[in-house]
Amino acid sequence: MNDGGKPGAAWRRLFPFLQWAAMVNGRTLRADAQAGLTNAIIVLPQGVAYALIAGLPPEFGLYAAIIPAIIAALFGSSWHLISGPTAAMSVVVFTAVSPLAEPGSDLFIKLALTLTLMKGVFQLLLAMARLGVLVNFVSHSVVIGFTAGAAVLIAVSQLPGLLGLALATDGSVPETLRQLILHLSEVNPYSLGIGLLTLLCCVLIRHYRPRWPNMLLALIIAALATALVDPGRQHIALLGAIPAGLPPFSLPDFSLGSISALASGALAISLLGLVEAASIARAVASRSHQRLDGNQEFVGQGLSNVVGAFFSCYASSGSFTRTGVNYTSGARTPLAAVFASLFLLLILLLGSDLTAWLPMPAMAGLLLLVAWNLVDFHHIRLIVRAARSEATVLLVTFAATLLVALEFAIYAGVLLSLVFYLKRTSQPRIVSMLPDPDARHPVFVSAEQRRLPYCPQLRIIRIEGSLFFGAVNHVQEYLQNIREPRLLILGSGINFVDIVGAEMLVQEARRRRAEGGDLYFANLKEGIQRFLDRNQLLEELGRDHIFPNKGRAIHHIYDRLDPAVCKTCTARIFKECHLAPPGTVAGQEDS
Structure with missing residues (x-):
């Protein structure tokens, strides 16, 4: 018999002593x-x-x-x-x-x-x-x-x-x-x-x-x-x-x-x-x-x-x-x-x-x-x-x-x-991400590592952990404390989302849109996207709000920022900030 191309593997599972028999000398x-x-x-x-x-x-x-x-x-x-x-x-x-x-x-x-x-x-x-x-x-x-x-x-x-x-x-x-x-x-x-x-x-x-x-x-x-x-x-x-004798046969x-x-x-x-x-x-x-x-x-x-x-x-x-x-x-x-x-x-x-x-x-x-x-x-x-x-x-x-x-x-x-363990997983790490101004190519770094200026209209965060019912309260409080109207969530660190976590994201999207802002996603794993689609939540979040990478997401979001705020902004942390005002970059090359 064989298993996975290894002859005798099934026998070794049935008789595990065959696995260490070769050690005997x-x-x-x-x-x-x-x-x-x-x-x-x-x-x-x-x-x-x-x-x-x-x-x-x-x-x-x-x-x-x-x-x-x-x-x-x-x-x-x-x-x-x-x-x-x-x-x-x-x-x-x-x-x-x-x-x-x-x-x-x-x-x-x-x-x-x-x-x-x-x-x-x-x-x-x-x-x-x-x-x-x-x-x-x-x-x-x-x-x-x-x-x-x-x-x-x-x-x-x-x-x-x-x-x-x-x-x-x-x-x-x-x-x-x-x-x-x-x-x-x-x-x-x-x-x-x-x-x-x-x-x-x-x-x-x-x-x-x-x-x-x-x-x-x-x-x-x-x-x-x-x-x-x-x-x-x-x-x-x-x-x-002690009493002598073999262990006798017995019936329970x-x-x-x-x-x-x-x-x-x-x-x-x-x-x-x-x-x-x-x-x-x-x-x-x-x-x-x-x-x-x-x-x-x-x-x-x-x-x-x-x-x-x-x-x-x-x-x-x-x-x-x-x-x-x-x-x-x-x-x-x-x-x-x-x-x-x-x-x-x-x-x-x-x-x-x-x-x-x-x-x-x-x-x-x-x-x-x-x-x-x-x-x-x-x-x-x-x-x-x-x-x-x-x-x-x-x-x-x-x-x-x-x-x-x-x-x-x-x-x-x-x-x-x-x-x-549940305490740790119920408080997933959330990190604000910013582009590194010293890098030759677009590279995002943690805001905890560098003192860099923030965009007043767009916050980018990465969630490092699963969005399940135990973590929803912690993540929701963090998101509601973000003052920037538009939020981009990088999902590469999210391995699992349950229905409670997905509903929380939908509620956050509705809240931001009602206040004139919006919620976007990039780098979501395929399994999570399938879960959202299967539960009819992808439409509520907006299919056009989910991007394969953060470059495309930023390019899309930048065109929807308030030009008046951008005009007085001194941060100018994105590449698009140096190309043209918001509303005029449509059709330009994605970041």
């Missing part, structure tokens, strides 16, 4: 395998914790870290995104299903899998509708702010484990910090020492031996140190053995009652999952300089949930922690996610008892380093210096990430970005 396989092994170890406590948050047995969190990660890696577009259970998805699953069944019960599990399947179907429908462009509304400032906020969330969530404290909190940053302050006297020095040792080893290995698997080696050193300082396992919390509940009850929650969770995954993918892609396909990412996320629902996997999305570990561990291709899943599967089958020796403070130390690496200090400085609006978007997104649900933080940032 011995070096990338080693890097991906090392990153995958580190990721598999990191996700063990995380997957168990997230499953408990979702109201499911702990092994379901590990199942959700295996199957969806493979499917999303092979059918998505990001090189580094790893899908699996996340805090946001776990909370939403619990919120959506707990009113319908007892958490942990067989019915609860079935409904959670049904919710997962419906989520995947909704995501695939969005992909089929080619709505991947929706992720373009998540601006760079939103991504940077969201990433920094998520980094703080990860860091704060790991502090109790690092300090050896068992705190009863709601998981929010303010409450966790409050509890930490109240229990500082109970800090476990053994846990703190192992956590800091892990962090230090990871930093030193990465600095002096950057090609070595720093996170994995740091974990091994931490496990050995724990065995030496706490042989009786009394002072340092360990991960412990297909009853109409269950589907109806979960429909609204499934739609919400599908949208939240897409925004979460797309934001994480874009955050990492901004560092790896990869170009993402938003629609393909929708496909990968949808398929991972549809397939996962039949293998005891609850709702998955892009994982900030796992993706961060994957990137900082040196992953090169999506095979790192596949390796992570396979290693996790092997650990489940063969070495579940080995996890009993991994210290929890060491995990916390590694995740603190991951959180630090997620903060893009360089781009934060650039955004803060660039524009107040972008800095505001960044700060609001960052603060919302810490204070409200993760997905609503993204919504807040996107909404604020759109507000600033």
Whole structure:
């Protein structure tokens, strides 16, 4: 098959892993395998914790870290995104299903899998509708702010484990910090020492031996140190053995009652999952300089949930922690996610008892380093210096990430970005244009750049922006404040006009003509002229008032100026002013 003369393009769309298969070689396989092994170890406590948050047995969190990660890696577009259970998805699953069944019960599990399947179907429908462009509304400032906020969330969530404290909190940053302050006297020095040792080893290995698997080696050193300082396992919390076994085949509940009850929650969770995954993918892609396909990412996320629902996997999305570990561990291709899943599967089958020796403070130390690496200090400085609006978007997104649900933080940032965008587009720049007296050939320059005299009878302006309903009031006020009776609008900067904008131009033309003046246009784009013609507005504006260029427009308008005013005028800024008085230049060569 071929597409656009490129054989195999259709196959690469159906099987996107064919696009990066050529990148795979011995070096990338080693890097991906090392990153995958580190990721598999990191996700063990995380997957168990997230499953408990979702109201499911702990092994379901590990199942959700295996199957969806493979499917999303092979059918998505990001090189580094790893899908699996996340805090946001776990909370939403619990919120959506707990009113319908007892958490942990067989019915609860079935409904959670049904919710997962419906989520995947909704995501695939969005992909089929080619709505991947929706992720373009998540601006760079939103991504940077969201990433920094998520980094703080990860860091704060790991502090109790690092300090050896068992705190009863709601998981929010303010409450966790409050509890930490109240229990500082109970800090476990053994846990703190192992956590800091892990962090230090990871930093030193990465600095002096950057090609070595720093996170994995740091974990091994931490496990050995724990065995030496706490042989009786009394002072340092360990991960412990986990249930062994393959992800079992499962069937969601297909009853109409269950589907109806979960429909609204499934739609919400599908949208939240897409925004979460797309934001994480874009955050990492901004560092790896990869170009993402938003629609393909929708496909990968949808398929991972549809397939996962039949293998005891609850709702998955892009994982900030796992993706961060994957990137900082040196992953090169999506095979790192596949390796992570396979290693996790092997650990489940063969070495579940080995996890009993991994210290929890060491995990916390590694995740603190991951959180630090997620903060893009360089781009934060650039955004803060660039524009107040972008800095505001960044700060609001960052603060919302810490204070409200993760997905609503993204919504807040996107909404604020759109507000600033609409504010900018609702006030298009309007520039007065004047001929440059020093140019050999007729050249018009902005009156803002040069102090030049104006014609008392004709103002020439260029509108740089679209004339839509939001911009009409601003443009209309500007036009009504122009004292010159005749106005020429240069339309080369107008890309779009809606019916409200067109009606405003007609009203301005009528007003000026009633006062003895007129309104003219030059350089209007063809699409805008077709729109005006299709809506019977071209006749009202006057076809003879629309010119292909400003030279012809000025030549035509000059012949209709008041000769008495021209006689006393000292500006004489147009070429016609030096040829003949108005009313006598008809038939002369166009400017």
